[in-house]
Amino acid sequence: MRMDTVENQFMREFESLETRIEEIDRESGNMVAELGKLGSSIVELSGRIEDIRRRGYIFRSWLEKDAKKLEEMWRKEEESVKKLMNDLSKLSDRAREILDRLRRRMRSIDVTVGNIRINFLGFYRSEIEDLEESLREHKSQAQDYLGRYGGKLGRTRDALNRIEKTLKIIEEASFNLKEGENIVEAFRATLMGDGKKGGYIHFTDSRFLFEEEREIVLKKVLFIATKKKKVREVLFETPIGYIKGVTKGRVGLLEWTGIYVNLKEGRELVFDVSGNDADRIIEVFEYIESGEVDRDRVKGAVEVKPIVKLECPYCGAPITRKPERGEVAIKCEYCGKLIPIEKLREE
Template sequence: MERESQAAALRTRWERVAGLAALAALYDRLEDMTGIVGGLRERVADLRARGYYFGRGWEEQTAALQEQWSGQREDAVGILEQERAVLESTAQDIESLLQRATRNPALFDTADSRLSAFEQRVNEAERRVTGSFDQTQQDVSLLQREIARAADLLDLLESASFRLYPQEHGFAACKAEWLPKGNEPIEGILFLTDSRLLFEQRQKMVTKKVLFIATEKKLVQELLWQAPIGGIEVLEIQDKKKFLAARKEFLTLRMEGGDGPPEVLLNLRGTDNEEWARLIRRAGEGQLAAEQHDAETLSPQQEAAEGKASSEEQASLPTKCPSCGAALPTIYRGMQQITCEYCGTLINIE
């Protein structure tokens, strides 16, 4: 009985390993990569057609990846065929040994040892094949994630209750909770553009209950506050993790020049608060312009000239109301218009 059990265990193990030895999963992986790489250019073109303004270098990157993958795929297939031929030859020997072991229990240990060595050889073959294109696959995966985030952003903007300014472009968005002091958390979407930070409530609210059970809900969608990117200061970045609960990514911001509260506490969902703090600071400093898809690479001298021009542009901003002469409130980067607090004149900021 023990002999039959050992033989059955060896046979089951062999069937599993022999299935892997064909390396069929690697052929599928190569075909999947070919399809993904081939579709990158079209996905980028679709984003451009929808108005996505950032993603500098994506077109050049997709072209380079396609050319790179063409050669790497050929090399990977060559390695794959070599490895498969070696494994098939070895597999025949092990199959013969297992058949003899069923008749001669003294061969069980030998068969077990050969099977372990063969399994290791299969793993080495897989690593050798994937090692020929691992870096390219990582680059493709990174670009895929960036493209997917851009597509999600455009979807959210297209369904938003507000519209961007004519020269404003969306850069990032994430699900978030705004936690107003003394009130219930408000679910929504946090948007970052090259001009503003905005929070739009998108929350299903209960409108009818029966025996304390919600039977009807409606979607509440409304822009609750916005602030120019130059008027935002990151005050605190905090992570909170409770036992068996998801980690919460809190971000505390001070805002000036907008129509929201002077300070907000946000719980970001499905993203990293440190990354968002970095994005908000970069936006406030005007660094997002370097990521525009048509941005040029500047030399140190050109960067210095750009900085000087930006300072001169900031200095030329209006400080007095053209109608009544009263001093205007502080103008922050990202503002498109400002209202005189004394006479109510609306002044466009060029």
């Protein structure tokens, strides 16, 4: 009975050593993968930015500057990072080699012989402790790189992810942008009310739109739909300037996160959106409504000329109401003619 207990204890210690070696291999591999992913993400930024510009996205002018700065920083330390990755790979290889040797040795010994057990475990335990110490040192260096670059990369990468998602949505939209109009951001949303309608919220630099997306059945066999098609249709649009405000709140009985779009005319639109998108939608509205969107265009994009003429071009009467963002025309209170907003802008 006592011998069984000793042998069981030996096997538990052996399995513990196995686990420690496997953990060294796993953590080393994870660090190599994370550093490799970090480097690839930084190097890919410029190409991704070029792609969204080619596809017509003109806002977030800081992207190029941030990406260039980050890439320059990375290039200075790239060789050091590669050396660290190589060291971690060797550490992982060493761990697998020790594990293989440990298991082969285990199959060839008599675990009932006490002195063999002691020498056997002691020898490998010492090797494993050395590996663990080396892993701690290398992991600390890796985490330093990941921490310093991860935060800087996150802002730029997150913005690009949102823009790429937006461009995919707008490129499949059922409506066309107007001349001089540009997409800012789009979100998946559900319009609440009589019959929920799923679709997309679109913010351009001049309009707010909701586009419904639904499936229609094209073919049925024995009352079962065998062929379907997704169709999209704009259900609501308004100039940005007609919106009084956008707020976050609960939607429905289950405390879903949503937004309330309050129009200056008194009407309210309620949308169910994801929690993160609710805050983001408010930020985008304020970004456009404040005029920051006009100052945040890339170099070479067509500038929005300010409205400087404050009299009717037809009758000369003063214009008493300031045009709202997104309006294309305003009615003269004196002669009654519609004045295209472009006629009031700086030439």
